[in-house]
Amino acid sequence: MAEIIDGKGLAEKIKQDLCVRATEFEKKSGRKVGLAVIRVGNDPASAVYVSNKIKACERCNIRSFSFCFDEATSQSALIDLVHKLNKDPDVDGILVQLPLPKHIDERAVLSEILPQKDADGFHAVNAGKLFLGEKGGAVACTPRGIIELIKSTGVSISGKHAVVVGRSNIVGKPVAALLLQNDATVTVCHSRTQNLKEITSLADILVVAVGKSNFITADMVKPGAVVIDVGMNRGADGLCGDVDFNGVKEVAGYITPVPGGVGPMTVAMLLCNTVDGANNE
Ligand code: GUN
Numbered sequence: 001m002a003e004i005i006d007g008k009g010l011a012e013k014i015k016q017d018l019c020v021r022a023t024e025f026e027k028k029s030g031r032k033v034g035l036a037v038i039r040v041g042n043d044p045a046s047a048v049y050v051s052n053k054i055k056a057c058e059r060c061n062i063r064s065f066s067f068c069f070d071e072a073t074s075q076s077a078l079i080d081l082v083h084k085l086n087k088d089p090d091v092d093g094i095l096v097q098l099p100l101p102k103h104i105d106e107r108a109v110l111s112e113i114l115p116q117k118d119a120d121g122f123h124a125v126n127a128g129k130l131f132l133g134e135k136g137g138a139v140a141c142t143p144r145g146i147i148e149l150i151k152s153t154g155v156s157i158s159g160k161h162a163v164v165v166g167r168s169n170i171v172g173k174p175v176a177a178l179l180l181q182n183d184a185t186v187t188v189c190h191s192r193t194q195n196l197k198e199i200t201s202l203a204d205i206l207v208v209a210v211g212k213s214n215f216i217t218a219d220m221v222k223p224g225a226v227v228i229d230v231g232m233n234r235g236a237d238g239l240c241g242d243v244d245f246n247g248v249k250e251v252a253g254y255i256t257p258v259p260g261g262v263g264p265m266t267v268a269m270l271l272c273n274t275v276d277g278a279n280n281e
Pocket of ligand 1: 095096097098099120141142170266
């Protein structure tokens, strides 16, 4: 029977420390740390995520600037706002909630954010620094949170076989780079991978980010493995992960729940990136 990894509790502790750091910054600089959050359209999941991020800012003495655009907003209107925020001395971090509507080129918008203000770590400069192992760049929030969750178990990452299922720019690719930086042997699987079960069954650490309910079942998991479930699938029974929690918890050594696992850590790491950015100016 696996130990449940308490992401919510860990995120709370991190936010308490961040509140202290944000308050120290205010005393030193005479202004609050500031995060600008941009949302486009009416995606209900994005609305919930953004509202959680803004509430977390309030709790941590971080000033938030919230911008909501209509679904039909043009790419150039978004880029104009990003340019304005790049120049605003009260803004330390800029976040564009993804996904954006289909007519907008996400990469074109994200690449306009100043790398020093890139709270999500999605700019090519920051992603590049991560892959080169250069310090000082912002690291994507969910991957950064995943590493903290794994470390919280006391299981050492070095030398372990880590299998990542999913190759997105937001989670799969950056978490694979971070695991490699932590000296894991890393395998990345995706929708074209053959014999998936044979590979996941070898994982000491299994990170799953595919967006499919209950995709990973107990027969695909090595006994004692650390299982990190990044899925946030909304179904008739409410929120559910990519891992069949009830089955897999009987086999794994450690497992994150959904909700209460990766999600709260993503928010905590976003605030962490923002406070780090303010202190690096
Ligand atoms: N959409 C899903 N996850 C994320 C995230 O971490 N940041 C942003 N900006 N959008 C997302």
